[in-house]
Amino acid sequence: MASVxxxxxxxxxxxxxxxxxxxxxEIADKEFIILVGPSGCGKSTTLxxxxxxxxxxxxxxxIGDTLANGVAPKDRDIAMVFQRYALYPHMNVFxxxxxxxxxRKLPKExxxxxxxxxAKRLDIFYLLDRKPKELSGGQQxxxxxxxxxxxxxxxxxxxxxxxxxxxxxxxxxRTEIAKLHKTLGTTFIYVTHDQTEAMTMxxxxxxxxxxxxxxxxxxxxxxxxxxxxxxxxxxxxxQMNFIDAVLGKSGEGYTLSFGGCVMPIPGHKAxxxxxxxxxxxxxxxxxxxxxxxxxxxxxxxxGGAHVECTVEVAELMGAETxxxxxxxxxxLTARVPSxxxxxxxxxxxxxxxxxxxxxxxxxxxxxxxx
Amino acid sequence: MLAKRKNGGQAPAVCERGxxxxxxxxxxxxxxxxxxxxxxxxxxxxxxxxxxxxxxxRIGEANEEVTTEALTSSDxxxxxxxxxxxxxxxxxxxxxxxxxxxxxxxxxxxxxxAVSLNxxxxxxxxxYDRGNFIKNVILDNILPGDIYLKxxxxxxxxxxxxxxxxxxxxxxxxxxAYEVLQNLFPDKNKDFIININETDIALVKEIKxxxxxxxxxxxxxxxxxxxSSEFYTHCMVGIGTVVDSIKDLARSFKEAQVALEVGKVFxxxxxxxxxNNLGIARLIYQLPTTLCDMFLKEVFKRGSIDSLDHETLFxxxxxxxxxxxxxETSRKLFVxxxxxxxxxxxxxxxxxxxxxxxxxxxxxxxxxxxxxxLSNNPVxx
Numbered sequence: 001m002a003s004v005x006x007x008x009x010x011x012x013x014x015x016x017x018x019x020x021x022x023x024x025x026e027i028a029d030k031e032f033i034i035l036v037g038p039s040g041c042g043k044s045t046t047l048x049x050x051x052x053x054x055x056x057x058x059x060x061x062x063i064g065d066t067l068a069n070g071v072a073p074k075d076r077d078i079a080m081v082f083q084r085y086a087l088y089p090h091m092n093v094f095x096x097x098x099x100x101x102x103x104r105k106l107p108k109e110x111x112x113x114x115x116x117x118x119a120k121r122l123d124i125f126y127l128l129d130r131k132p133k134e135l136s137g138g139q140q141x142x143x144x145x146x147x148x149x150x151x152x153x154x155x156x157x158x159x160x161x162x163x164x165x166x167x168x169x170x171x172x173x174r175t176e177i178a179k180l181h182k183t184l185g186t187t188f189i190y191v192t193h194d195q196t197e198a199m200t201m202x203x204x205x206x207x208x209x210x211x212x213x214x215x216x217x218x219x220x221x222x223x224x225x226x227x228x229x230x231x232x233x234x235x236x237x238x239q240m241n242f243i244d245a246v247l248g249k250s251g252e253g254y255t256l257s258f259g260g261c262v263m264p265i266p267g268h269k270a271x272x273x274x275x276x277x278x279x280x281x282x283x284x285x286x287x288x289x290x291x292x293x294x295x296x297x298x299x300x301x302x303g304g305a306h307v308e309c310t311v312e313v314a315e316l317m318g319a320e321t322x323x324x325x326x327x328x329x330x331x332l333t334a335r336v337p338s339x340x341x342x343x344x345x346x347x348x349x350x351x352x353x354x355x356x357x358x359x360x361x362x363x364x365x366x367x368x369x370x
Numbered sequence: 371m372l373a374k375r376k377n378g379g380q381a382p383a384v385c386e387r388g389x390x391x392x393x394x395x396x397x398x399x400x401x402x403x404x405x406x407x408x409x410x411x412x413x414x415x416x417x418x419x420x421x422x423x424x425x426x427x428r429i430g431e432a433n434e435e436v437t438t439e440a441l442t443s444s445d446x447x448x449x450x451x452x453x454x455x456x457x458x459x460x461x462x463x464x465x466x467x468x469x470x471x472x473x474x475x476x477x478x479x480x481x482x483x484a485v486s487l488n489x490x491x492x493x494x495x496x497x498y499d500r501g502n503f504i505k506n507v508i509l510d511n512i513l514p515g516d517i518y519l520k521x522x523x524x525x526x527x528x529x530x531x532x533x534x535x536x537x538x539x540x541x542x543x544x545x546x547a548y549e550v551l552q553n554l555f556p557d558k559n560k561d562f563i564i565n566i567n568e569t570d571i572a573l574v575k576e577i578k579x580x581x582x583x584x585x586x587x588x589x590x591x592x593x594x595x596x597x598s599s600e601f602y603t604h605c606m607v608g609i610g611t612v613v614d615s616i617k618d619l620a621r622s623f624k625e626a627q628v629a630l631e632v633g634k635v636f637x638x639x640x641x642x643x644x645x646n647n648l649g650i651a652r653l654i655y656q657l658p659t660t661l662c663d664m665f666l667k668e669v670f671k672r673g674s675i676d677s678l679d680h681e682t683l684f685x686x687x688x689x690x691x692x693x694x695x696x697x698e699t700s701r702k703l704f705v706x707x708x709x710x711x712x713x714x715x716x717x718x719x720x721x722x723x724x725x726x727x728x729x730x731x732x733x734x735x736x737x738x739x740x741x742x743x744l745s746n747n748p749v750x751x
Contacts, residue, residue, distance in 0.1 A: 013639040015742070016687055045639075053604050073602035074543055082595035084588060090556040099553065100600045103545050147600060210702060 002064035002077070002154040002187060003029045004050060009059035011045050019045040021211045023059070032181045032188040036198040037208035037234070043191045046208075047157050050189060052076055063155065076155075079148035083160040087132040087143055093119070094128040097146045111150075118149040121183065138169045145180070156181075158190045162197065174200055195235050199223070207231050229365040232286050232358060238322060238333045240286045244362070249279040256285050256359075259328025263305045265369070266354055274368045278361065283368065286358035292334035294323065294342060294350045302351035307332075311346045325350065395494055396422035396465075397429075399487060407479055410470040413487065414454075416441055421465075441466055446480060448472045455480040457488040465491075500524050504562045504574050507616060508534060508623035517617050526616070533586055534610040534622035535573040536566070536630055537593060545601040547571060554596060572623060577612065583646060586612070590642045606630055609644040627751045628655065635746040636739060650736070654743050655750075662740045669737045670721055677720055685713050686725065686734070694731055 009023040020042040027033050035043040048054040050061060052073030061068045068076055087096050097115045106114075119125040122142045132140060141161070148156060158177070162170045178201050181188045192198055198205045199219045207214045207222065207230075215227045219235075226232035232240045245258040254270040256263045293299070299306060309325035309332060316338060323334040323342055327350075334350055342348055359369040396413045403411060404424035412423030418436040420428050435449040442463060446455045453476040458464030467487055469479040495502065503520055506512040512520065521528040539547050548565055551573065555561035560576035573593075577586070590607040597603040608630030610622030625645035633643030636651040648655070654662075666675065678686075685703065689710075692698040700710040714725055723730040 015636070015638040016684060017639055018684075019639065048598075051598070052602065053598050072543070073598075073604075080599035082599045084591035084595040085599065086554055086592035086596045088553045088556070091553070103549070103601070 003027060003031075003062075004155060004187060004189065005060075005062040006046070006050075007060040007062070009046070009049060009061060010057045011042070011049060011054060012057045018211050020049070023213060025206060025213070025216060027187060027189065030185050030187055032178070032190065032201060032203045034198040034202035034205045035189065035191045035208060036193065036195060036205055037214075039193060041208040042211040043193075043206075043208050044159055047159050047189060047191050050155075051078055051080055051157050077153050078155045078157055079151045079153035080157045080159070081144055081148045081161045083163050085144040085147075085161075087140060089132055092129050092131055093124060093135070093143050093146075096132065096143055097150050100147060101150060114150040114152065115146070118146045121149065121180070122146050137165055138173060141165060141169075141173060142176075145177075149180075149184070153186065155187045155189065156184075158188065160192055161190075162192075163194075170197075177201065196237060199235065205235075207234060209234075225367070225370040226358065227367055229284060229286070229360045229367075232360070232367070236288060238289045238335065240288050240358070241292065241332050242360075243285045243287070243328075243330055243332070244282055245285040247275070247278050247281060247283045247359070249276075254279070256283075256357075258285065258330075259307075261305070261307050261328065263352065263354060263357075265357070265359075269355070269357075269369060272368070274361075275359070278368060282362050284360040284362050284365075286360060287352050288356065289322065289333045289335040291353040291356040292332060292336075292350050293353065294334060294336050294340055294348060298353075299349060299351050302354075305354070306349035306351050309348060309350050311342045311344050311348065314340070314342050314344055323350075392491065392494070393421045395490060396487060399490060400424055403483070407469070409476070409479070411479070411483065412468055414441075414466050414468060416464055436466070446477055453477055453480050455484040457484040458491065498524065500526060500558070501562050501564060504619070505564045505572075507619050508564070508572060508574065509566075510620045514617060521616055528616040529614060531577050531579045531581065531612055531614050532616075532619060532622070533575055533577055533612045534619060534626045535575070535590060535593075536608040536610075536623065536626035537571045537573060537597075538606045538608070538630055539569045539571070539597075539603060540606060541604045542569075543601065543603055545603060547597055547601070547603055547605065550597060550601060550603075551593070554593065572626075574619060574623075579614070581612065583644065587642060587644060590644075594641050605641070606633065607642045608633065609642065609646075611645055624751050628652075631655070631748045631751070635743055635748050651739065654736075654739055655748065657740075657743075659744060662744050665740055666737060666744070669723075669733055675721070675737065675741055678717065682713060682717060683738075685710065686717065686738075689714070689725060690731070690735060694726060694728070696726070 004027040006023050006025045009020060011020040012018050023046060035046060037043050045054055049056050052071065056069050063076055088099060091099065094115055097118060098111045101111045101114065116125065119128055122145060124139060124142050124146065127135065127139060135143065162173050165173060174197060190201065202219065204216060205219055205222055206216045209230050215222060215231045222231060222235050226235065229242065233242070243258050245256040248255040248257055253267060254265040254275060256265060307327050309327040311323055312326055313324040315322040319338060320335055321338050321340050323336055323340070325332040325334060358367060360366065361368055400411055400413065400422045410423065410425050412420050412428065414433060414436060415421050417432070418441065419432045420430065423429050433449070436454065440447045440454070441456055444456060444463065446453060448454065451472065452468045452470055453472055454466045454468045456463035456466040467480055467483045469476045503524055507517060518528060537547070537551065548563060548571055551563045551571060555563060555573065555575065562574040564572040566572050586609060590609055593607055594605055597605050608626040610625035610629070613619060613622045629643040629645040629648060632648050632651045632655050633640065637643055688703055689699045692702060696707060696710055700707045703710065718724045723734050725731045725734060
């Protein structure tokens with residue numbers, strides 16, 4: 001097992017395109033870390049640099065204590081699972097898992113032991129004699145994982161391994177991979193563009209955008225304390241609501257005004273010199289859909305801090321309902337209990353849970369208050 | 371020791387028709403030699419099954435004493451009562467000839483038989499091998515008129531949809547990419563893997579008519595991902611257009627070559643380049659270099675593109691990537707808006723082109739591509 005350290009890693013392609021800029025990250029031994037971000041943000045390139053499939057333009061990569069920049073991919077003791085894996089159609093599951101080891105000329109007995117152990121771990125032992133066309137999508141995915149496991153690597157690199165699967169299977173395989181990480185006790189580096197996958201699987205998440213790391217933190221901290229508007233918007237579904245508001249100061253306290261609505265910021269939250277500096281300016285108010293309420297009990301508790309809205313769409317999701325609202329010229333999404341009486345076309349008030357609001361600097365987009 | 375068993379077993383799927391032809395060929399030779407050599411002689415395949423024998427009753431028997439390791443060795447080897455010598459043209463020998471007896475004479479016989487059987491096999495393969503035929507077609511080594519004749523002779527379906535891909539291995543390691551690809555596409559009646567040179571492998575794949583180009587890209591992606599994830603082999607794939615006739619395969623192959631070459635110049639960060647998606651790069655690739663030089667001189671008459679430093683070129687690239695949006699570009703470059711405006715003014719002073727204007731920006735963009743093309747000097751196909 002090994003830690004992975006990336007120091008000032010940079011990747012510039014010969015054409016001048018910068019894929020990764022100044023990437024610094026320490027991944028602990030046995031950690032499950034997720035690289036997440038929109039397409040083209042540099043997450044896959046980072047993974048491929050760790051694998052040795054892309055040359056590092058600048059910076060240092062350590063696997064364990066070894067500087068790995070010049071180490072050939074096959075000598076890095078890593079295994080990779082990619083999105084577009086292919087199984088050998090004429091080989092059975094055993095042969096598919098054994099093929100790589102066979103080409104590396106491992107003794108037959110050793111190959112058999114490793115394949116059978118991996119198959120048991122992945123619960124596909126009973127499928128060892130089957131051909132790929134006789135397997136379901138999920139089973140094929142397990143075989144692809146098995147091909148990586150049999151190598152017994154120090155580090156696993158997974159690049160969107162679930163994106164070929166349908167939604168139901170993806171959810172199931174997410175749990176399987178998280179379980180596998182626990183039983184193998186190996187370092188996992190996982191790339192995805194799906195924030196749900198990131199939130200549910202990793203110990204820590206690295207959010208990337210435009211070749212740069214935006215934030216590295218636990219899923220909970222990323223969700224509750226995003227460092228900027230991009231992270232706040234990227235993590236969470238439906239995404240956080242953003243409303244332009246004027247930050248006012250009255251005495252010791254602060255208020256947020258937009259449209260005809262004025263909301264006081266709770267005293268214990270409203271602290272810091274940055275907030276003081278922005279007083280009187282337009283800021284961005286961030287509020288997650290689950291912190292927008294239409295329940296009568298909450299509205300009463302919130303006093304007068306209501307926002308009058310028109311319901312455009314009400315989507316029943318089963319346990320909850322998503323309300324897509326328009327208010328004060330802007331739009332708002334609320335995640336409310338499924339027993340809400342709201343119907344499209346209704347005019348009804350909603351209230352914000354002011355303990356959960358976020359404020360971002362409109363110019364820099366950095367968080368001022370979480 | 372000997373047991374009747376079905377041929378095949380764990381051996382990779384091969385063209386059954388080709389195998390049957392080889393078996394008949396070997397049986398013919400063995401039959402002619404049996405009177406000269408007054409012992410039982412025969413041939414076993416890679417599953418140790420007798421496929422040709424002077425004693426016809428033994429055909430189909432498996433010799434459990436012959437191991438796979440022994441079959442893959444190039445030396446003479448012996449069991450309790452027979453002497454064997456492997457032969458065949460693949461990376462590992464595919465067959466072994468045997469003579470009853472373990473005396474020096476038996477050793478001499480197997481060596482002689484192995485030489486003659488190997489030669490006849492090679493001759494047969496060259497004449498009738500479909501892989502060889504396809505290789506000649508894509509490399510334009512066969513007269514157009516002969517293509518249909520030969521494909522008819524080989525029972526080759528000449529009018530189905532096929533696509534050519536060229537796989538360029540950019541970093542070699544111990545594992546043979548050719549062998550991996552042969553296993554990824556084992557249907558030797560429909561798919562052909564051809565070694566072009568040390569780094570290039572061609573794949574000619576039969577596909578469904580009207581296949582979506584995304585599916586072809588996905589297929590190329592699975593080649594790239596399998597080679598890199600399983601064998602740490604980095605490769606690039608060029609994809610030609612889909613053709614419906616065997617005579618057009620050479621064109622599809624050339625397109626795959628062009629796609630890779632153009633990709634190397636203009637699209638350095640991608641591993642899969644399709645001829646159909648080369649866009650403006652394909653136009654530039656077709657231009658004569660003298661014309662390109664003239665164009666650059668015309669565009670940069672006030673000052674050379676070489677006088678722009680690396681930082682300025684980087685700024686320009688980002689400005690293009692952000693759709694000529696000054697605010698967005700300055701934010702991405704972490705510079706003040708005015709700094710970016712100053713840089714753009716400087717570029718205008720040097721080149722006479724105002725990149726904030728669409729007309730000038732497009733001229734500059736094309737000029738940058740032409741410059742890249744000239745300095746990379748790609749191979750023309």
